[in-house]
Amino acid sequence: MDFMIEAKDLTKRYGDLMAVDGLNIGIKKGEVFGFLGPNGAGKTTSIKMMVGLLRPTSGKVFINGTDVKKIEKGTIGICPQELMLWENLTCKESLNLMADMYEVPKKIRDLRVKKLLSDLFLVEKADTIVSKLSGGMKRRLNLALSVVHEPEVVVLDEPSEGLDPQSRRVLWNYIRALRDEEGKTVILTTHIMDEADQLSDRIAIIDHGKLIRLDTPESLKKEIGEGDVVDLKLSDTSRNQDLINELANEKDVISVVEVKGRINIRALNAVAKLPMMMQTVERLDVQVEDISVRQNTLEDVFIDLTGTGLRE
Amino acid sequence: MKFISIAVKDFKELIRDRRGLFFILLFPIFFMMIFGFAFGGMGDNNTPHNIAVVNLDQGTINSTGSNVNFGNNLTAELQDQNYPQNNDVKLFNVTTTTDSNAKDLLRTRTVDAELVIPANFSDSVQSLINNTIQSSTGQTSSASTSTNKITSTLTISGDTSYIGFGVAQGTLIGFLSQYQQGVVTAITGAQPVQYINTSVQSVAGTTSFTEFDFLAPGMMVFAILLLATTVAAILTREVESGTLLRLKLSKMRSFDLLFGGLIPWSLVAGAQVVILLVVAIILGLKWQGSVYSILLAIFVGIIAGIASISLAMIIASFAKNDRQAANLGTLIVVPTTFLTGSFFPLPAEYINIFGHSFQIYGILPWTHTLTALRSVLVYGSGWSVVSSDVIISAVLTLILFVIGVFLFSKTRLGAES
Incomplete structure (x- = not known):
């Protein structure tokens, strides 16, 4: 298969720390490719190597x-x-500058910026100094x-971090348009599982520098069990582990984990x-x-595969 | 022409950053004012000027047939002269010596200036006396020797970048003028005709200088050097804010970024020269120049500005954030300003390279900027006088720029390892 981006045995080592460990990924032309992983899992390092900003310790990347x-x-x-903006330029000036840096002819530049x-x-903020813009x-x-x-x-790289729901919708629509109308290949890293689920054609889950899973969101959700999640909260959360231990032994329960003080029990036909x-x-x-019953989500998949321990 | 887009961007950012602009333009003005008030009235104090006198005068025969040596007479007068307002203090500390020894004394700054009395000095004084007698009594020429107009030139040499020389030469010129008049008046009772000329090497000024006149160009150099701190902080901010990463990913080359940045900042350096000159004149700078001098000074300032920006690139190659760049910049800029002699003159230190002797501070481009600015603004010198300093400054700036571009490109514009 022809890939737009192909990483072969990509490795990055910082002293004793193996940030990325033999990563092999192929990203198809015209797809939105989700990159998921806990903090410090090696997502940003992988992407930096894949776009040529960081020299890998070993391995190759082909575009x-x-x-x-x-x-x-x-x-x-x-x-x-992070926001990488010139605070003392206007929106239009910033866009014109970057277009000039990429040698976009002036006529085309003006149309694109518009x-x-x-x-x-x-549009209304075209001539506003960047420092005066809102976060969104x-x-x-x-x-x-x-x-x-x-x-x-x-x-x-985490494009909708800190955005309000309205701004997030604008961004999502734009990302979809990039793929559907302009045929661009989009790599998306995010911590917002809903965002990855809604936008990605395929998702790679990476942890400890290694690729754990690579599939469509639907397949990933199926892989760890179709069905529902029973989400319950005990009055005395110190007894959570007792209940988890008991339920884990039940044959009809696929998995049981503690998430933010609540217990998530995944099972087929949970009701x-x-x-x-x-x-x-x-x-x-x-x-x-x-107590509530809900459908299995990508977040459940993520937690199931990467665990609940903090990485920072 | 991506560097033009970068230059326009930098210029807009510069203009819109009011606080930064305030610091760049007004901070040196405050310094200038402090030095103006502190040193504006100084230089007329009663300290003897150290001078070396090289008397080559061979004497002459006067109208009565006696041998006279006006060179010896002038030397004695210089030794005896006291400050008019304070009779206990000598005007000059005179060391009579040879030309080569005098040059050594100048280099070590044991003396402030060297006065060379030429071999025909007595002839010219005698000629002056004879002609003054003739013109005042209406006598026609009876003896051809007495009416020959013999002129001689007294040479005053010294380091034009040295405050002591400026003050000493100004005082010497005033004294020599008085001596000429005094000799003739004493012998003939008439007003003299100008027969004795003085030549000040590399110096055209004839006014009495104060220390501020020498410090004002130093303040300009300080202001231009301070640009290094500001530009280093701005370059580091570009790294910190990630905007450099954006530019790095684009088709922009190192040259576009750094050459584009040079344009607005070197213009700021030129503007600083003009603004500080105006402030200095208001504070009492006795400047000798014309519009041409201002243009020449701006040109010199722009070269120094490029040197400062090159230094900024070197600082920005190592600083991790803008605060570190500002601190590191100050740590480098202030001692460098001292080494250029901008605040006060430093003792001359020479190093020997390939048999040639070089002033150790001459390795800094701003040292030559200071010498050139003093010559242009204080003495009113033109291109012919300052060309060597400007050329050396430009060459040193080019070397610094190449180092700056190399380090900045290597540390900031390449792929991370």
């Missing part, structure tokens, strides 16, 4: 069949996690600056399993404060 070291500048557009400002709802506007400008030269590959769960609760003589 459209060409070694990343030899690709023409401007093939990749990166929207970084369209970007319109697509990302920044700055994030949208951050994205616009990364795509003003119309790169073939767009890397979005039918509720009487069994409640009997266990009574046997342990603990009180249920809150």
Whole structure:
């Protein structure tokens, strides 16, 4: 298969720390590729190597069949996690500057800047100094600056971090348009599982520098069990582990984990399993404060694969 | 022309950052004012000027047939002269010596200036006396020798970048003028005709200088050097804010970024020269120049500005954030300003390279900037006088720029390892 981006045995070592360990990934042309992993899992390091910003300890990266070291500048557009903006320039000046840096002819530049400002709802702020923009506007400008030269590959590193739901919708629509209308290949890293689920055609889950899973969101959710999750909260959370130990031994329970003080029990046809769960609760003589049943989500998959321990 | 886009960007950022602009332009003005008030009235104090006198005068025969040596007479007068307002203090400390020894004394700054009395000095004084007698009595020429107009030139040499020389030469010129008049008046009772000329090497000024006149160009150099701190902080901020990463990913080359940045900042350096000159004149700078001098000074300032920006690139190659860049910049800029002699003159220190003797501070481009600015603004010198300093400054700036571009490109514009 022809990949737009292909990483082969990509490794990055910092002293004793193996940040990325033999990563092999192929990203198809025109897909939105989600990159998930806990903090410090090696996502940003992997992406930096994949776009040629960081020299790998070993391994190779090919962009459209060409070694990343030899690709023409401007093939990749990166929207970084941090805001990378000139605070004393206006939105339009910033976009014009970046277009000039990519040698976009003036006529085309003017049209693109106009369209970007319109697509990302920044027309009214075109001549406003960046330092006077709101957080959401700055994030949208951050994205616009990364795509003003119309790169073939767009890397979005946690693009909607800290955005309100309205701004997030604008951003999501724009990312979909990048793929559907312009045929761009988009790499998306995010901690917002809903975002990865809604936007990604395929998702790679990475932890401890290694690729754990690579599949479509639907397949990933199926892989760790179709069905539902019973989400319950005990009055006395110090008894959580007792209940987890008991339920883990039940044959109909696929998995049981503690997430933010609550217990998530995954099981096929969870509603039918509720009487069994409640009997266990009574046997342990603990009180249920809150209980709900919901469908399996990507976050459940993520927690199931990467665990609940903090990485920072 | 990506460097033009970068230059426009930097210029807009510079203009819109009011606080930064305030610091860049007004901070040196405050310094200038402090030095102006502190040193503006100094230089007229009663300290003897150390001078070396090289008397080459061979004497002459006067109208009565006696041998006279006006060179010896002038030397004695210099030794005896006291400050008019304080009769206990000598005007000059005179060391009579040879030309080569005098040059050594100048280099070590044991003396402030060297006065060379030429071999025909007595002839010219006698000629002056004879002609003054003739013109005042209306006598026609009866003896051809007495009416020959013999001129001689007294040479005053010294380091034009040295405050002591400026003050000493100004005083010497005033004294020599008085001596000429005194000799003639004493013998003939008439006003003299100008027969004795003085030549000040590399110096055109004839006014009495104060220390501020020498410190004002130093303040300009200080202001231009301070640019290094500001530009280093701005370059580091570009790294810290990630905008450099954006530019790095684009088709921009190191040259575009650094050459584009040079344009607005070197213009700031030129503007600083003009602003500080105006402030200095208001505070009493006795400047000798014209519009041409200002243009020449701006040109010199722009070269120094490029040197400062090159230094900023070197600082920004190592600083991790803008605060560190500002601190590191100050740590480098202030001692460098001292080494250029901007605040006060430093003892001359020479090093020997390939048989040639070089002033050790001459390795800094700003030392030559200071010498050139003093010559242009204080003495009113033109291109012919300052060209060597400007050329050396430009060459040193080019070397510094190449080092700056190399280090900044290597540490900031390459792929991370």
